[in-house]
Amino acid sequence: xxxxxxxxxxxxxxxxxxxxxxxxxxxxxxxxxxxxxxxxxxxxxxxxxxxxxxxxxxxxxxxxxxxxxxxxxxxxxxxxxxxxxxxxxxxxxxxxxxxxxxxxxxxxxxxxxxxxxxxxxxxxxxxxxxxxxxxxxxxxxxxxxxxxxxxxxxxxxxxxxxxxxxxxxxxxxxxxxxx
Amino acid sequence: xxxxxxxxxxxxxxxxxxxxxxxxxxxxxxxxxxxxxxxxxxxxxxxxxxxxxxxxxxxxxxxxxxxxxxxxxxxxxxxxxxxxxxxxxxxxxxxxxxxxxxxxxxxxxxxxxxxxxxxxxxxxxxxxxxxxxxxxxxxxxxxxxxxxxxxxxxxxxxxxxxxxxxxxxxxxxxxxxxxxxxxxxxxxxxxxxxxxxxxxxxxxxxxxxxxxxxxxxxxxxxxxxxxxxxxxxxxxxxxxxxxxxxxxxxxxxxxxxxxxxxxxxxxxxxxxxxxxxxxxxxxxxxxxxxxxxxxxxxxxxxxxxxxxxxxxxxxxxxxxxxxxxxxxxxxxxxxxxxxxxxxxxxxxxxxxxxxxxxxxxxxxxxxxxxxxxxxxxxxxxxxxxxx
Numbered sequence: 001x002x003x004x005x006x007x008x009x010x011x012x013x014x015x016x017x018x019x020x021x022x023x024x025x026x027x028x029x030x031x032x033x034x035x036x037x038x039x040x041x042x043x044x045x046x047x048x049x050x051x052x053x054x055x056x057x058x059x060x061x062x063x064x065x066x067x068x069x070x071x072x073x074x075x076x077x078x079x080x081x082x083x084x085x086x087x088x089x090x091x092x093x094x095x096x097x098x099x100x101x102x103x104x105x106x107x108x109x110x111x112x113x114x115x116x117x118x119x120x121x122x123x124x125x126x127x128x129x130x131x132x133x134x135x136x137x138x139x140x141x142x143x144x145x146x147x148x149x150x151x152x153x154x155x156x157x158x159x160x161x162x163x164x165x166x167x168x169x170x171x172x173x174x175x176x177x178x179x
Numbered sequence: 180x181x182x183x184x185x186x187x188x189x190x191x192x193x194x195x196x197x198x199x200x201x202x203x204x205x206x207x208x209x210x211x212x213x214x215x216x217x218x219x220x221x222x223x224x225x226x227x228x229x230x231x232x233x234x235x236x237x238x239x240x241x242x243x244x245x246x247x248x249x250x251x252x253x254x255x256x257x258x259x260x261x262x263x264x265x266x267x268x269x270x271x272x273x274x275x276x277x278x279x280x281x282x283x284x285x286x287x288x289x290x291x292x293x294x295x296x297x298x299x300x301x302x303x304x305x306x307x308x309x310x311x312x313x314x315x316x317x318x319x320x321x322x323x324x325x326x327x328x329x330x331x332x333x334x335x336x337x338x339x340x341x342x343x344x345x346x347x348x349x350x351x352x353x354x355x356x357x358x359x360x361x362x363x364x365x366x367x368x369x370x371x372x373x374x375x376x377x378x379x380x381x382x383x384x385x386x387x388x389x390x391x392x393x394x395x396x397x398x399x400x401x402x403x404x405x406x407x408x409x410x411x412x413x414x415x416x417x418x419x420x421x422x423x424x425x426x427x428x429x430x431x432x433x434x435x436x437x438x439x440x441x442x443x444x445x446x447x448x449x450x451x452x453x454x455x456x457x458x459x460x461x462x463x464x465x466x467x468x469x470x471x472x473x474x475x476x477x478x479x480x481x482x483x484x485x486x487x488x489x490x491x492x493x494x495x496x497x498x499x500x501x502x503x504x505x506x507x508x509x510x511x512x513x514x515x516x517x518x519x520x521x522x523x524x525x526x527x528x529x530x531x532x533x534x535x536x537x538x539x540x541x542x543x544x545x546x547x548x549x550x551x552x553x554x555x556x557x558x559x560x561x562x563x564x565x566x
Binding site for chain 1: 190191192358361362363364365472475476478479482549551552
């Protein structure tokens with residue numbers, strides 16, 4: 001089954017890396033098919049920035065997303081821009097300190113990813129906290145695959161910190177479910 | 180990434196542009212000469228990192244004219260040489276692409292197509308250089324052009340391109356598009372000893388043998404053996420019309436003989452070069468012809484139409500040039516119409532028309548956005564209803 005995922009935030013929040021880790025985890029370590037595309041061009045610099053990932057059990061033909069089934073919003077402007085195109089009953093995940101959902105928003109799940117990252121010592125890994133949260137909350141990528149993607153993407157000296165970030169996000173999702 | 184290896188054997192999640200670069204690495208590309216241009220820059224960027232680490236040469240040139248000159252020079256010195264560009268840069272290469280054809284200097288150019296004409300849409304997709312790559316330089320000559328539909332094919336087609344260039348002594352193009360160049364997908368890179376490699380035909384004569392005519396094609400394939408600069412042969416490569424010795428012979432008869440051979444070495448051997456994929460064509464009453472990123476949408480549209488009971492198939496071009504003219508002739512006896520979607524205003528649809536008397540219906544967009552499945556599906560339905 002095909003799952004269309006949009007990860008969106010502010011330029012500089014590392015949305016492309018988040019998308020790359022999700023796609024790579026699925027395509028190389030979970031035995032799925034995955035495609036990553038990104039908004040590309042001057043309009044993508046500053047303001048809302050997004051990465052689109054498709055995960056499927058079968059080969060993927062059309063590689064673009066028009067209406068995401070999963071929407072990860074890391075920033076208010078990104079939420080406001082892309083929320084209207086999410087499918088009805090889609091899964092919404094937000095950075096709960098940076099996104100204030102509209103009053104009529106349906107069910108969603110949130111994590112203060114930037115704060116969690118700061119507690120780990122580097123706010124820059126908020127994107128990877130969110131990838132861990134995505135893994136824990138949706139199950140679309142396994143924790144093992146997420147960790148493998150981190151090990152085989154980031155420079156060696158950054159791996160430990162990012163694994164911690166991933167696991168923090170993942171555990172946050174699992175605790176949220178339990179409570 | 181281990182920067183020290185020529186061939187990064189294994190599974191990777193790779194950008195199309197980077198897959199082009201890895202194809203060049205795996206094919207044993209000795210020299211890259213180019214000038215960065217969106218949306219092909221990532222190919223050059225990766226090779227700038229990768230090539231020096233394995234002792235190969237990366238040259239950033241002053242422009243695309245010089246890039247193409249460097250390719251011809253390197254090629255005739257025995258190197259596997261490649262450049263990567265997009266439409267505006269490709270236009271600047273045209274003069275020396277003709278020189279490569281005339282001197283029979285094998286080389287590879289990757290064109291990640293963007294919206295055109297002119298500087299057009301630098302960051303957005305187009306497929307409108309299909310005729311430029313065939314006819315862009317002056318004179319009669321033949322080239323081969325591949326059209327990848329995925330990052331995996333970017334990798335595979337660059338390797339094919341080097342082998343085809345060396346086999347037939349021609350410039351070969353990998354005509355990708357921005358969508359494919361900028362999408363990331365799994366790319367499986369085989370072990371180094373499983374990368375196919377076709378070697379250039381080399382002379383039987385020793386250097387200094389006065390009976391050796393280095394531009395004489397004695398074999399059935401019409402390809403003369405290639406001598407490399409620096410091996411001791413006294414050879415002359417000329418862009419003027421030349422005789423079998425390689426010396427200028429600017430007269431009608433040698434000209435007709437040479438140009439006819441340059442053209443025929445490809446036209447008479449298209450069966451050995453042409454590649455395409457057939458999907459659901461066996462019982463098809465309608466045939467879609469598509470290539471590059473558009474082929475992905477065409478596949479979706481054909482699958483959807485099949486679910487609706489429409490007997491439609493897809494001829495997916497792997498080489499756009501040579502165009503599978505005999506396949507179109509053969510399908511013309513079976514189907515009722517052709518549908519040709521492409522992100523240009525009708526280039527390969529026009530080529531299709533040359534080989535069939537059936538209706539050829541284009542689905543077109545001038546560029547800036549990938550062809551979506553819906554307009555192809557709608558056209559298939561419409562044509563099926565009226566057929």
